[in-house]
Amino acid sequence: MSEILLVRHGETSWNAAGRVQGWAPVGLNAAGRRQARRLARHLAAEHEDANVTLVTSDLARARETAAPIAAAFDVEPTTDSRLRERDFGRYQGLDSTDLFDRFPELDLLADGSDAATYTPDSGESWIDVRDRVLDAVADLRERARSADCTVIAVTHHNPIRLAFGRLRDLDLTTALTRHSFENGSITWIRDGRIDLAGHVPSLSDSG
DSSP, X not given: OOEEEEEEOOOBHHHHHTBOOTTOOOOBOHHHXXXXXXXXXXXXXXXXXXXXXXXXXXXXXHHHHHHHHHHHHTOXXXXXXXXXXXOOGGGTTSBSTTHHHHOGGGXXXXXXOOTTTOOOTTSOOHHHHHHHHHHHHHHHHHHHHHHTOEXXXXXOHHHHHHHHHHHTXXXXXXXXXXXXXXXXXXEEEETTEEEEEEEEXXXXXXX
């Protein structure tokens, strides 16, 4: 059975403040570091005898989340920039609370919206993000199948949404707006099928 575990990175101060992160070099906050340690313990306990390959987005918050997982399995993580969050360009760092009111060009749910193809200055469109993320996930699935291993991929909220959407045959807008995946959560792809029953939401942890 091929298995991919999509791990959303731990919390950052920008997550907590509701700021648009994109490619910003923001590290984990204290809660995020606790989540990363909890993830490592949980994964090591659940996959004690597994042949594990660890892949991570190259953004700081993902690499920091991957570090204790790598230590728990005694493996060297590889980075894949295709697993990055969307590059939001000039909108990066802004408060997300009223973002769509201020910038309706970003609103996927607006009537007649072209937000899926809109490319921010110095950023990328949702179509571009979807294409690179799905290419990466296809490669991860092939690696899991050919090497008969469990692939743990540390990534971001929207890449997980896009992978989920493809495997549930959702259109782009539905994939990006219907489901949420918490910081420090795990979502399974088993034999090419997404398993929401296997989704493990982040839990509070003092360790």
